[in-house]
Amino acid sequence: MNGRSPAPALFGARIAGIGHYAPEHIVSNADLEKTLDTSDEWIVTRTGMRERRHASADMAVSDLAIRAAEQALKRGGYHATDIDCFILATVTPDFAFPATACIVASHLGATGKPAFDMEIACSGFIYGLSLAAGMIRSGVFTRMMVIGAEKLSGIMNMEDRATAILFGDGAGAAIVERSEQDSFLGCELGADGSTPETLYIPASGSRKPITAAALAAGEQYIHMQGREIFKSAVTRMVNSALVALDRAQLTPSDVRWFVPHQANKRIIDATARQLAMPPERVLMNVDRYGNTSSASIPMVMSEAVDRNLFADGDLLLLSGFGGGLSWGSVLWRWAA
Numbered sequence: 001m002n003g004r005s006p007a008p009a010l011f012g013a014r015i016a017g018i019g020h021y022a023p024e025h026i027v028s029n030a031d032l033e034k035t036l037d038t039s040d041e042w043i044v045t046r047t048g049m050r051e052r053r054h055a056s057a058d059m060a061v062s063d064l065a066i067r068a069a070e071q072a073l074k075r076g077g078y079h080a081t082d083i084d085c086f087i088l089a090t091v092t093p094d095f096a097f098p099a100t101a102c103i104v105a106s107h108l109g110a111t112g113k114p115a116f117d118m119e120i121a122c123s124g125f126i127y128g129l130s131l132a133a134g135m136i137r138s139g140v141f142t143r144m145m146v147i148g149a150e151k152l153s154g155i156m157n158m159e160d161r162a163t164a165i166l167f168g169d170g171a172g173a174a175i176v177e178r179s180e181q182d183s184f185l186g187c188e189l190g191a192d193g194s195t196p197e198t199l200y201i202p203a204s205g206s207r208k209p210i211t212a213a214a215l216a217a218g219e220q221y222i223h224m225q226g227r228e229i230f231k232s233a234v235t236r237m238v239n240s241a242l243v244a245l246d247r248a249q250l251t252p253s254d255v256r257w258f259v260p261h262q263a264n265k266r267i268i269d270a271t272a273r274q275l276a277m278p279p280e281r282v283l284m285n286v287d288r289y290g291n292t293s294s295a296s297i298p299m300v301m302s303e304a305v306d307r308n309l310f311a312d313g314d315l316l317l318l319s320g321f322g323g324g325l326s327w328g329s330v331l332w333r334w335a336a
C-alpha cells in the first residue's frame with residue numbers, strides 16, 4: 001500500500017470498536033497560573049485549551065493504553081485473544097525497549113500475539129490506522145488493534161511555559177477488522193526529517209545519550225520551536241487532506257466529519273478554514289485534554305461514538321501532524 005489508494009484490496013476493513021481513557025487528574029489553566037508566568041486568558045486565546053489530564057506518578061503509558069483497549073474490546077464484543085496483532089503508537093513508551101505494545105497485549109490476555117510500537121509522534125494513529133488497514137485489506141491479519149497512548153506529562157519541563165501548557169496524557173484504541181464493505185478510502189502520509197530539532201527531546205537516544213550534564217540542562221524534556229511548528233502544521237495538514245481527497249476522487253464537501261489532531265484550536269480552525277470545512281463538522285476536544293499526541297485522534301473519535309455522532313456511511317477525514325516532522329490524512333467511511 002503506497003497511499004495512492006483506492007488500491008485494489010482482497011478484503012475490506014472497518015472499525016469494530018473504539019475506546020479511550022483519560023486520567024482522572026485535571027490540570028486547569030488556573031492550576032498552571034500558580035506555578036508559571038502565564039494566564040488563563042493567554043492560554044485560551046493562543047491554544048483554545050482550558051484543561052488537560054496528567055496521569056499519576058505510578059501510571060505508565062501501558063496503564064493508559066490498557067484501559068482504552070479494554071473499552072474498545074467491550075464495545076466491539078471481543079476478547080483480546082480475538083485480536084491478531086497489536087500496534088501501539090507512542091513517544092512515551094514504558095521503556096525505551098521492550099515495546100509497550102507487548103506489555104499491553106500480555107496484560108490484556110493475548111500473550112503470543114504479535115505486538116509492536118510505532119514512533120511517529122502526533123501522526124502515530126494516522127500511520128497506525130493506515131498500516132492496519134493495509135494489512136487487513138491484503139489479508140495478512142483479520143483483526144488488529146491500533147492504540148495511541150501518551151504520558152506526555154512525564155517528558156515536559158513543568159517550568160517551561162511554552163510547552164507545559166500544551167500537552168496532556170491519554171489513550172485511544174480502535175479495533176480494525178476484515179469486512180465486506182471497505183471503510184478505508186485512502187491516505188496520504190509524509191515526513192521531513194531535515195530539522196528534527198523543531199520538536200524533539202535532545203537527550204533521549206544514541207545521538208545524545210542521557211548524561212548527568214544533559215539532565216542538568218533539562219535536555220530530557222520536550223524542546224519545541226512553536227511558531228515554526230504552527231506554520232508547517234496548517235500547510236502540511238491542508239495539503240495532506242487535499243491530496244488524500246484527490247486520490248480518492250472526493251472533495252472537502254463530501255466530508256461529514258473532519259477529525260484533526262488536537263494540537264491547538266487555532267491550528268485546527270485555520271486548517272478547517274482552508275479546507276472550507278464548517279465548524280459544525282469539525283471535531284474538537286482540545287479544550288479539555290490539550291495535545292495528547294498520538295492519542296488525540298482516537299480519543300476524539302471515541303468521544304464522538306459516545307455521543308452517537310457517526311452514522312453509517314459518514315465520511316471521516318482524519319488529519320494529523322507532529323514531530324518528525326510527520327503528517328498524514330486518512331479517509332474513512334464509517335460503518336455502523
Ligand SMILES: CC(C)(COP(=O)(O)OP(=O)(O)OC[C@H]1O[C@@H](n2cnc3c(N)ncnc32)[C@H](O)[C@@H]1OP(=O)(O)O)[C@@H](O)C(=O)NCCC(=O)NCCS
Pocket residue numbers: 037038039042043046047122161162165199224226227229230263264291321322323
Ligand atoms: C506554542 C504556541 C501556542 C505559542 O503561540 P504563539 O502565538 O506562536 O506565541 P509565540 O511563541 O510567538 O510567543 C509570543 C509571546 O508569548 C510568550 N509565551 C509563550 N508561552 C507563553 C505562555 N504559556 N504564557 C504566556 N506567554 C507565553 C512568549 O515568550 C512570547 O513572548 P515575547 O513576545 O515577549 O517574546 C503556538 O506557537 C503553537 O501552538 N505552536 C504549535 C505547537 C504545537 O502544536 N506543537 C505540537 C505539534 S503536534
